[in-house]
Amino acid sequence: MMMPQLAIIADDLTGAADTGACFASAGLATVIPFGGAPVPAVDVVVLSTETRDLAAADAADIVLAATERIVAGDSANPRWVYKKIDSALRGHPRDELLAVMTALDATRALVAPAFPAEGRTTRDGQQRVDGVPLAGSRLGEPGAVSDLVTLFQDERRWPVSHLDLATIRGTPDVIRRHLDDPEPGIVVADAETDDDLLALARAASGSPLRVLCGAAGFARQLSLALPLRHSVRVPIGRQERFGPILVVAGSQHDATARQIAVLRAAGTPIVVPAQEVIDDRDVASDGIVAEIASHLAAGHSTVLTTVGMKTSPYGGGAVAARLAEIAAAPEVRPHIGGLVLTGGDVATAVCAALRATALWLGGEITPGQPLGWLAGGALPGIPVATKAGSFGDDHALLAGIDHVKGILLRRPES
The missing domain is CATH 3.40.50.10840 (Putative sugar-binding, N-terminal domain)
Structure with a gap:
């Protein structure tokens, strides 16, 4: 090899x-x-x-x-x-x-x-x-x-x-x-x-x-x-369906809050779980899952976020895992055309919840906002943009959604 x-x-x-x-x-x-x-x-x-x-x-x-x-x-x-x-x-x-x-x-x-x-x-x-x-x-x-x-x-x-x-x-x-x-x-x-x-x-x-x-x-x-040579063909096939974009933002950085405010002003549905849904895994997330699935099924790109919530006593990893569980729910997955993931914990947790085996990278939307495609798992070939919570101007998440949508629109019909 x-x-x-x-x-x-x-x-x-x-x-x-x-x-x-x-x-x-x-x-x-x-x-x-x-x-x-x-x-x-x-x-x-x-x-x-x-x-x-x-x-x-x-x-x-x-x-x-x-x-x-x-x-x-x-x-x-x-x-x-x-x-x-x-x-x-x-x-x-x-x-x-x-x-x-x-x-x-x-x-x-x-x-x-x-x-x-x-x-x-x-x-x-x-x-x-x-x-x-x-x-x-x-x-x-x-x-x-x-x-x-x-x-x-x-x-x-x-x-x-x-x-x-x-x-x-x-x-x-x-x-x-x-x-x-x-x-x-x-x-x-x-x-x-x-x-x-x-x-x-x-x-x-x-x-x-x-x-x-x-x-x-x-x-x-x-x-x-560096004198690096292009010597390998990317083996992943990209999905051929079109659908809205799900943004999952677990970062508490002010930059992320401002970016979500821009999306809210643009009319993007913003879904914030109740505090107990995040802090207590015994509390059912069915209502949040249904709300996100409904927005996506209607063709609306949607944000799932904890911005504005209190800091969970269980730490960022537990919060990310709960958000990932919601994002990867069977009721939500069929409606997702692409993903925008903000925060390292959230990106890792969502990819794990989808059982992806790899992320093949395709370039950058803007500096610090990369684009790639998942391999394996429940949504193989789906486009994914990621971003550190503190990165980007106020329009970074909006740009991420628009870019991933543009990729889906440019794909040939299957």
């Missing part, structure tokens, strides 16, 4: 999809296999470890095993491994990067977490959101660290060095000399624009580095710079 040329390891499904979609947009066969499914012949494979909310040690163990799964026992294993991290540095960036390096026996890595399209930049070694250091920004969580050298420093292992903007905006040979340094270490890089990231990507392409790390912003530039 042909092994992938590039492997991406992400800590949640929306991050896996928005990063992998960069390479799908470049014409490379790119897949996210689910639930330990075998990796097919593919140009780029993306694994979602679902480790963002785990303890650091547990996350590292899972990432180590995932990386070993990709490279074990095959002389043709990927030339590059990209450790996708959150551009707001949530989860366990250092521990998971070190796990990847351990699995590959790699002693150097380049880290560039900027995502300029979403206002996440790096200057003077500080990760920033809309120009504000992360720890004091709208996305700063308790204990957030803005300084990348501090974040990635691990006294037990390799030193961390900083590549500043002046160097990155200098001659390519200067950047390459930093990346060609044979001494063990992690290099963290500034970047404020896509051009900065492209300069890093071009230098990395010509270097001996195998481990690269960052968000979708760096991945997009790597898709332009």
Whole structure:
């Protein structure tokens, strides 16, 4: 079997999809296999470890095993491994990067977490959101660290060095000399624009580095710079039916709330379960299921969301599982033409509830909003758009619905 040329390891499904979609947009066969499914012949494979909310040690163990799964026992294993991290540095960036390096026996890595399209930049070694250091920004969580050298420093292992903007905006040979340094270490890089990231990507392409790390912003530039070849045909057939779009939005980010407000103003039905339906699995969801099925059967794209509800004491995973159970109900499924899924937990839970075996990526609707098609399960071939809860302008979900509708309308009649 042909092994992938590039492997991406992400800590949640929306991050896996928005990063992998960069390479799908470049014409490379790119897949996210689910639930330990075998990796097919593919140009780029993306694994979602679902480790963002785990303890650091547990996350590292899972990432180590995932990386070993990709490279074990095959002389043709990927030339590059990209450790996708959150551009707001949530989860366990250092521990998971070190796990990847351990699995590959790699002693150097380049880290560039900027995502300029979403206002996440790096200057003077500080990760920033809309120009504000992360720890004091709208996305700063308790204990957030803005300084990348501090974040990635691990006294037990390799030193961390900083590549500043002046160097990155200098001659390519200067950047390459930093990346060609044979001494063990992690290099963290500034970047404020896509051009900065492209300069890093071009230098990395010509270097001996195998481990690269960052968000979708760096991945997009790597898709332009790395010498990857389109060598595999995407095997999935796409569904031939037309139907309305179901949006499932479990994120509590303000951005998602604003996007849903735009849909409400446009006349899209918005279905919000009663609090007890989410918090108590013994409370029947029949009424919500029937309401969603009725809207979809009438041809109306519909939103199922927890926006505006209280935070559940059972955590985001339990909320996502309940929303997925509703979305995948037998009364709802026959009426769905496509899906738009917001939030990593929700995207994972819905795909699992539909028993999908993989998500084949087809490109991007907008930066950070990828598009793909499910393989296997209850709705094989259905188009799916995903989006991190904090991503996108106020019209992002509306654009997602319109784009997926457009795909369905362009399909030839069966």
